[in-house]
Amino acid sequence: MKTIVIVDYGMSNLSSVIKATEYVAPNSNVIVSSDFEEIDNADKIIFPGQGAAKNCMSSISKKKLESVIKKNSKEKPFLGICMGMQVLMDFSEENEGTSCLGIIKGNVRKFKNLNNNIKIPHMGWNKIKKNNDHSIWNGIKDESYFYFVHSYLIEPESDADIIGVTEHGEKFCSVIAKQNIIAIQGHPEKSSSAGLKFLKNFIQMK
Numbered sequence: 001m002k003t004i005v006i007v008d009y010g011m012s013n014l015s016s017v018i019k020a021t022e023y024v025a026p027n028s029n030v031i032v033s034s035d036f037e038e039i040d041n042a043d044k045i046i047f048p049g050q051g052a053a054k055n056c057m058s059s060i061s062k063k064k065l066e067s068v069i070k071k072n073s074k075e076k077p078f079l080g081i082c083m084g085m086q087v088l089m090d091f092s093e094e095n096e097g098t099s100c101l102g103i104i105k106g107n108v109r110k111f112k113n114l115n116n117n118i119k120i121p122h123m124g125w126n127k128i129k130k131n132n133d134h135s136i137w138n139g140i141k142d143e144s145y146f147y148f149v150h151s152y153l154i155e156p157e158s159d160a161d162i163i164g165v166t167e168h169g170e171k172f173c174s175v176i177a178k179q180n181i182i183a184i185q186g187h188p189e190k191s192s193s194a195g196l197k198f199l200k201n202f203i204q205m206k
Contacts, residue, residue: 003029004203005042007069010034010059011083012048020189021046024200036068044203045072048189049083053108053152054095056087066101073103073181077205080183085176086154088183094152104178106156111169118169121151128174128186132163136175136182136201144194146174146186153185180205 004025006017014032022030031038039045047069049056060066072078073088080088087100092108100108111120127143153172156162164175164184174185182202188195 001027001029002043002203003031003041004044004046005039006030006032006046006048007039007065007084008032008034009049009056009063009065011051011056013050014048016187016189017046017048017081020196020199021203024196025203028203034063034065036065039068039072042072042076044077044079044205046079046081046202047073047084047088048081049087050149051083052095053083053087053092053098053100056083057098057100060087060101070101070103074179076180077202078181079199079202080181081189082150082185082187085183085185086150086152088181089154089156092152104156104161104176104181104183105158106154108152108154110152111172113169121149122168123149126166126168126186128164128166130163131165131175132160132177134163134177134182135205136163136177136198138197138201140194140197140201146184146188146191146195146198148174148186150185 088103166174188198
């Protein structure tokens with residue numbers, strides 16, 4: 001039986017992630033944990049998050065999870081969701097500047113709203129356009145709708161890592177893939193059939 005660990009570092013409402021993961025992986029052992037050994041022994045890692053970058057990094061630091069997150073992000077399928085995507089980057093301009101995990105080269109910045117023509121935070125349903133082929137898209141139609149809640153976006157150093165883009169006043173990276181890491185700015189656990197398929201495809205990654 002495969003073990004999936006949902007990392008709990010105290011900065012996410014995990015109930016929707018747990019329910020969605022258990023639904024798409026009924027034959028897997030789904031654990032919510034901040035225990036080093038359980039994370040190390042997992043077959044797959046889900047790394048959700050919400051709130052502000054500074055608070056997330058502070059919570060990760062307090063639980064001394066930085067090294068185990070970095071280690072496991074290199075060793076097995078690893079899914080970052082929302083803030084769990086943003087803190088994978090080097091630096092976020094949120095909270096007057098926050099150093100992040102530096103797992104993926106790039107930065108996080110706020111949406112540009114020069115003409116006051118968009119709402120920030122970007123909240124609700126929006127399309128993700130496939131930017132590159134990847135197994136995470138198996139069975140998901142291009143420009144499927146996913147649910148978003150965020151005020152900041154990531155700018156990865158390498159455009160080759162961007163596999164999904166979304167438009168909200170400007171085009172931004174909404175899904176990234178780098179080696180065994182997948183990260184999505186939206187919430188697949190709240191994104192109906194497309195989101196559940198996204199999660200299932202991640203669970204099936206080798």
